[in-house]
Amino acid sequence: MSKLMGWKELPPCDQLKASTAEEFETGDWRLGEKPVWHPETCIQCLICWISCPDSAITVKDQKMTGIDLKHCKGCGICARECPTKSKSITMERDK
C-alpha cells in the first residue's frame, strides 16, 4: 500500500483528479463467479455494454472486445441480458 498522505499534503477543498474510480479495482468484490465471453456466437448487439453497471464491457470501434475483470463486480447482468440463444456471456467459476 502506498504511503498515506497527512492532511497538510492533501489537495485543497477536497478535490481529486478526475476518474479516480478507474484506479479502484472493484473486481476484488466478485464473489465466486465471473462472466466469460464467447466471441464465436456474439452478434455484437452491445446489450451487455449498455447493461453493465460498472462499464466493465470493453468496446473498441463500436465492437465489443471483452470484459474488464479488474472492474467487473460479477453481478451477472450481462450474461442474463445477452440475447443469443446459446448465451455469448456465461457466468463461470472464478479463480
Place this chain on the structure above:
Amino acid sequence: MAVVAKTGNEAMAEAMRQINPDVVAAYPITPATEIVMIFAQFVADGLVDTNYIPVESEHSAMSACVGAATTGARVMTGTSSQGLALMYEILPIASGLRLPIIMCDVNRAISAPINIHCDHSDTMAARDFGWIQIFSENAQEAYDNLLQAVRIAEDPRVLLPTMVTTDGFIISHGMERMEMLEDAQVKEYVGEKKPAYSILDLENPKTIGALDFTDYYFEHKMPLVQAMKDSKQVILEVGRDFGNKFGREYGFFEKYKMDDAELVMVALGSTCGTAKVAIDELREQGIKAGLLKIRVFRPFAAEEIAKELAGKKAVAVMDRSDSYNTQGGPVFTEVRSALYGTSNAPKMINYIYGLGGRDINVPQLKSVFTDLSKIDKMPEINYLGVRE
C-alpha cells in the same frame, strides 16, 4: 451613502442586490420569505445579473447552492427555522467542500409547537456544521454583516460558507433608520469572485467530494478545523477594513460600557439593543453594568471573550434557545468553557429567555442585573419570562 428606512429583510435583499451574486437558489419561509421575494423582483426587473433558481424545498435550495458554488459562482440564499432544518443535511457538505456560500438566516423557533417567531434554536442547531455564523443586532448590522460575509467567506485563507442572522420579526420586519452604501461602492468592495476551483474547468477535470473511508475522512476534516481557526484573523481584518472604508468597525463582539463594568451581560442579536437601554438606566443609579454583545458565534472567539470577562464580579449569559442538555444553553456552555482554567474567572449564570418570540423587555433585563448582584443565591440556570 444614503440614509434610508428599511426592515431587516429589505436591508438584506438590498445588500444582495448590490452584491449581485451569480446564483441564488431559495425557497420561501416565514419570516425570511421577503428577502428572496424582494430579490426575485430585482431579478425580474433586470436590476441584477443573477441566475435565480426557484426550487421545491430548502433541501433542494442548499443542494442547488452547492452545485452552483462548485462551478466557482458566487452563491447566496436565505432561509429560517424549519427551512434551515431541512438544509441541515447539505450544510456540512458546503463547508466540507469549502464552498463560500452566503446565507441570510432569519432566526426563528423550530417546531413543535409550530411557531413563526424569534428564537435562536434553528441557528444554534446548525452551529457544528462548519459554517461561520454572524449575528446582527439591527438592520444596519444585518446589511453590514452581509457585505463583510462575502469578503470573509471568499478569502483564500477561509473558504467557508457563512450565515448572517437577524432575529425573526424583531429585526426582519422592524423598520429602522440605516445607512446604505452606493451600488458602485459595494461592487468595488466585494470585487470579482476568485474561486478556488471550478468543476467547469474542462482543462483540469476534477472529482469533488469523493468517498473517504477510515483512511482519509479524518484528514479531510482537518483543513476545515484549520480554516475556522484562520478565519478569526480574516474576520478581524475585514471588520477593521470595513470601519476604515465606511465608518462602522466590527470585531468578534461589541463592548458596551464594559471597561469599568462589574456586572456583565453576554447576549447576541436584537436583545442587545434592549440590554443597552437597561444598562443606561442602571448606570444612572450608579450600578456598574455592562454588555458583551457576541457578533461572531462561529468561530467562537473563546480566548478574546475570556479576556474581556476576566475579573468581572458576575456574568449573566443570555441564551435565546435551550440545548435541553441540563447544563445550560449553547452560548452559556461556550462562554463557561472559554473561561475554564483561566485565572480570575467570574461567577457566571445562565438565562434561557424569549423562546418562540416571547417578549424580552427592559425591566426583565434589569432584573437580571439585580440577580447578578446576589449571584451566590442564584441557581446556575434560570428561565426568564416563562409562567410556572
